[in-house]
Amino acid sequence: MNCKNCKKSITSKTKFCDECGAKVIKKRITFRNLIKDLFSNAFGWDNRYFVTIRTLVTSPHVLLNEYIDGTRKKYVNPFGFFAIGAAISLLAFNQFSEDYLSIVGEVNKKQMEAMNDVILSDRTNDENVSDNVKVLDHDELLKKQLAQGEKIQKTILKYYNLFSFVLLPFYAIIAFLTFWKPYNYGEHLVINAYIQGLTFLLTTIFFLLGLVFTTTIHFLGLGSTIIYYTYAYTRLYNLSFGQVIVRLLKFVVITAVMIIGLIFLGFIIGVVGSALGQ
Known part of the structure; x- marks a missing residue:
């Protein structure tokens, strides 16, 4: 036959x-x-998608090394897995968009209040400025910042998948500079696609649980991203506790330098644009 x-x-x-x-x-x-195949292929524990999730949770280093070494049929394609995770997050956040914006807005409000207290602190001892003006300045500044923050969050929510794919190469660059060899940039791109695909699911689960119970759970989901990143790379590189601390510090420094570099680049582009406009 x-x-x-x-x-x-x-x-x-x-x-x-x-x-x-x-x-x-x-x-x-x-x-x-037909029914048996449907449940086996779509919902079965041996389904490639669930196998990918299960292995990423229990043994991320096994999946990442196997895929990089050429085992491809066993797992979902990294960018397909990334896209599925981003789509699930987008669906959940848009379905409960008002709750999502409320939670994010509350976080932004606390951060902005802390920043504004520092910015306006130099006016607290100014006798020429009344207490009412100080309060008005603080409230007006906070109001404008929250409105701008909500506008940005709505834009991010609208183009969530696009932002996710655009930022993926930057995460891979940071990981490449932090952990370096034996993996090249392309392999770090694959590694980050898998890791972020799973963290999308984790943050979505914590977000939904936060809606049911308390919003504090949602913030645990944000922390789970950092924890899982550390866990996955620790298993992948077989790092000791001391090595993990060193890599985390290196990660913070590299991320800070890149953010400062992007801000400086934006400033230069703004200055050049203004000069050309004149």
């Missing part, structure tokens, strides 16, 4: 074709078989 997909000759006992890897189908289509 021949494989129905690639036509290579196979024996009657063959379960999977050696040439194309397709499963050898011998039974006729029945309603029972």
